[in-house]
Each structure stands twice: as C-alpha cells, then as structure tokens.
C-alpha cells in the first residue's frame with residue numbers, strides 16, 4: 005500500500021485522498037503492534053485524514069457531532085482518542101497552530117519530523133529529512149541536554165501559493 009512506504013513527499017494532499025485506505029493502514033499497524041484501533045479512534049483518525057489540512061480539536065468535536073453515526077461523543081473521549089493516536093505516531097500535533105495532521109507513514113513508530121506550514125492555504129507537510137532531526141539531537145546532547153520531544157515548525161508559503 006502506497007501510504008505505508010517511506011518516501012520524500014512534497015504534495016500535502018498525497019496521503020489524504022484516500023482516508024479509508026489510510027485508516028486501514030493504521031489498522032494493520034495496530035494489529036502488528038498489539039494496539040487496538042477502537043471505532044472512536046478510527047473515526048477521529050478518519051476525520052483528521054479527511055481534512056487534508058491540520059484540524060483543530062474544536063473542529064474535530066464539531067464534525068464528530070455531525071455526520072452519520074454521530075451523537076453525543078464526550079470531549080474527553082475524543083481527547084483520549086487523540087492521545088492514543090499521537091502517542092503511537094499515527095497523527096502529529098502542530099503546536100504553533102494547535103491542530104492535528106495525519107502522519108505520512110503510519111507503520112513507523114512515534115517520530116519527530118519538522119513541518120512546513122503554509123500560512124495561506126494552511127497545508128502542512130512533513131519535511132522528511134532525518135538529518136535535520138539528528139543534527140538537532142546531536143547538538144542538544146553535545147550541550148548535555150537530553151531531548152525528549154522536538155517541535156520544529158516552519159511557517160511560510162508553499163510552492164503552490166508562492167507560484
């Protein structure tokens with residue numbers, strides 16, 4: 005399945021035109037790792053993948069209230085589902101815009117990646133360059149600092165908006 009392969013990707017939409025396929029890939033990853041993708045987790049994941057753009061928690065809650073299978077979904081339930089998806093690397097949280105995006109490679113465990121965020125169309129692309137992450141980690145350790153999380157978000161205009 006294309007969504008599971010590792011590759012450099014510059015198209016923000018590439019991993020989201022098939023959110024059902026993406027959820028299926030995560031389902032497989034969960035089975036392999038002994039995790040359980042409950043219906044609510046799958047639903048949250050599907051909505052985030054469907055968005056194609058970073059999705060804020062309150063937009064997510066709104067969407068959970070609408071659509072089929074909707075009904076009273078308590079916010080804490082949604083937040084717990086988000087925590088699960090984040091902790092296992094199926095989605096990323098963009099701190100600077102306080103929103104969530106689906107991860108390009110759900111078969112990989114939790115990982116840090118720099119993000120390129122377009123301020124005009126609000127697309128967010130993972131900058132798949134391990135050297136950037138490794139260089140930051142190395143420099144921090146050289147200073148005696150033990151890094152536990154990296155949040156690197158670069159704002160600007162994407163190729164499409166800039167062109």
Ligand SMILES: [Zn+2]
Nearest residue numbers: 107108109130
């Ligand atoms: Zn990722």
Ligand SMILES: [Zn+2]
Nearest residue numbers: 122125162165
């Ligand atoms: Zn853009």
